[in-house]
Amino acid sequence: MATIAKHTATSIRPKPSVFLIDKYHCTSEWSKLQTKYKTYQFTGNRQQFLQSCQSGTCDGVAALYRTNSTLETRPFNKELIHALPPTLGGKQISNVPNVVTDATADVAMFLMLGALRQATITLASTRKEWKGDTPLGRDHGGKMLGILGVDAIAHRARAFGLKIIYHNRSKLPRDKAGRDTCTFSISTALIYQPQRKTRHTISKAELEKMKDDVVIVNTARGSLPDEAALAEALQTGKVTSVGLDVFVNEPIIHPGLLHNNRVMILHHWDDHT
Numbered sequence: 001m002a003t004i005a006k007h008t009a010t011s012i013r014p015k016p017s018v019f020l021i022d023k024y025h026c027t028s029e030w031s032k033l034q035t036k037y038k039t040y041q042f043t044g045n046r047q048q049f050l051q052s053c054q055s056g057t058c059d060g061v062a063a064l065y066r067t068n069s070t071l072e073t074r075p076f077n078k079e080l081i082h083a084l085p086p087t088l089g090g091k092q093i094s095n096v097p098n099v100v101t102d103a104t105a106d107v108a109m110f111l112m113l114g115a116l117r118q119a120t121i122t123l124a125s126t127r128k129e130w131k132g133d134t135p136l137g138r139d140h141g142g143k144m145l146g147i148l149g150v151d152a153i154a155h156r157a158r159a160f161g162l163k164i165i166y167h168n169r170s171k172l173p174r175d176k177a178g179r180d181t182c183t184f185s186i187s188t189a190l191i192y193q194p195q196r197k198t199r200h201t202i203s204k205a206e207l208e209k210m211k212d213d214v215v216i217v218n219t220a221r222g223s224l225p226d227e228a229a230l231a232e233a234l235q236t237g238k239v240t241s242v243g244l245d246v247f248v249n250e251p252i253i254h255p256g257l258l259h260n261n262r263v264m265i266l267h268h269w270d271d272h273t
Helices: 027-034 046-054 078-083 101-117 119-129 153-159 204-209 227-236
Strands: 003-007 017-021 038-043 061-066 144-148 163-167 187-190 214-218 239-244 263-265
Touching: 027 038, 046 078, 101 119, 101 153, 101 214, 101 239, 101 263, 119 263, 144 153, 153 163, 204 227, 227 239
Parallel strands: 017 038, 017 061, 144 163, 144 187, 187 214, 214 239, 239 263
Antiparallel strands: 003 038
């Protein structure tokens, strides 16, 4: 069920309205806005948001803010933009592309280490019978890390003793990128922004070219790897373990990944700081 919470500032003169999509993280800042503006908070799904716009609930809104979550509105495409209240027409648009860069890089390292050590099996076993049948993990030291979209992860990876090969839209300074090269990676982190042409960048063909026992980590967008091909590669042993924070049909997770204990799964957790 969609909910729209309304808060009106105590003032003689009417104030502009501010519309928030999803839950707010900055509690103190949002409270300050409520003293100056009429504020609305929407939680629900895309269809319910469109209905709210079309019914006039959002009329008079002068500013709209959506958090990093896309579950409520899905993409801001032509359909959604045309449904927004006319009072938003001609307004400026901004985004914060680097606000979670460091947090995402941290989670990528967390998932990589967890996937190498097969932490999902260890965590489950510890709660049942101490070590149980926990398999041996793999050390990260000296491994080759292949990074698609190098961003903030390279210097973190080097601090862990990893060798780096990367693919990026532009070449990085040598001191930031590392000096090592290798044909294929042992552990691959996917952390660049997707476009249509990057869908299934890691598919069955790419997986077959990698070394056996490769570890795959994705903290970018769920569309980058082919999830069905990834699940199949886990079954055949081509991929030894996986760490995932994002999925193509969130919150639905491919069953071949969800039910495989060699997959370390987070629920789009990278920006929860």
